[in-house]
Amino acid sequence: xxxxxxxxxxxxxxxxxxxxxxxKERRHVPGHTFNKGAxxxxxxxxxxxxxxxxxxxxxxxxxxxxxxxDKCDLRLTDGRTLQVKYRxxxxxxxxxxxxDPAEFVADxxxxxxxxxxxxxxxxxxxxxKFLKVAQxxxxxxxxxxxxxxxxxxxxxxxFGRPE
Numbered sequence: 001x002x003x004x005x006x007x008x009x010x011x012x013x014x015x016x017x018x019x020x021x022x023x024k025e026r027r028h029v030p031g032h033t034f035n036k037g038a039x040x041x042x043x044x045x046x047x048x049x050x051x052x053x054x055x056x057x058x059x060x061x062x063x064x065x066x067x068x069x070d071k072c073d074l075r076l077t078d079g080r081t082l083q084v085k086y087r088x089x090x091x092x093x094x095x096x097x098x099x100d101p102a103e104f105v106a107d108x109x110x111x112x113x114x115x116x117x118x119x120x121x122x123x124x125x126x127x128x129k130f131l132k133v134a135q136x137x138x139x140x141x142x143x144x145x146x147x148x149x150x151x152x153x154x155x156x157x158x159f160g161r162p163e
Contacts, residue, residue: 001155003051004118013050016062017042048086048112049073051119056159072106081106082124087113094125095146099136103145111152123152124159 005013021042053060053074061074072081083106085094094111096103104127111122125133125147134147 001121003055013046017046044086048119049084052084052110082108082110084110093146095144099143099145101131121155122149123154125152
């Protein structure tokens with residue numbers, strides 16, 4: 001599902017990403033100059049979270065976390081939690097940062113890919129299904145637990161089409 005991101009929305013996402021990223025960078029390396037790569041990763045992740053919130057007509061999480069969130073990026077009105085993963089290239093898997101299944105703490109995982117002027121929400125997967133189909137992979141940065149996009153259900157099938 002293509003979700004467009006407007007220029008004003010991107011400005012707000014960049015501002016929020018900077019607020020989340022900069023304190024973490026300074027905390028890890030005293031006197032460290034701002035890491036452009038880390039900021040870009042925050043921007044892309046927050047853009048995906050915002051797109052999912054927009055698609056589901058729920059509030060995005062705009063809190064500033066000094067030590068990271070609880071791995072639950074969004075909360076549905078019924079209380080279920082979402083863990084959004086943005087992958088830099090189309091076709092890439094939904095991957096945790098480690099091979100520890102306990103890292104998937106949300107009720108539902110959402111996979112997003114880049115698309116011009118927005119985000120492509122590939123689909124959703126329940127935690128239970130993820131744990132059944134995920135495989136340990138190594139993309140060159142250590143072992144991770146990952147699931148192929150083929151295991152994901154389109155977001156509009158699960159939640160309906162946005163109004």
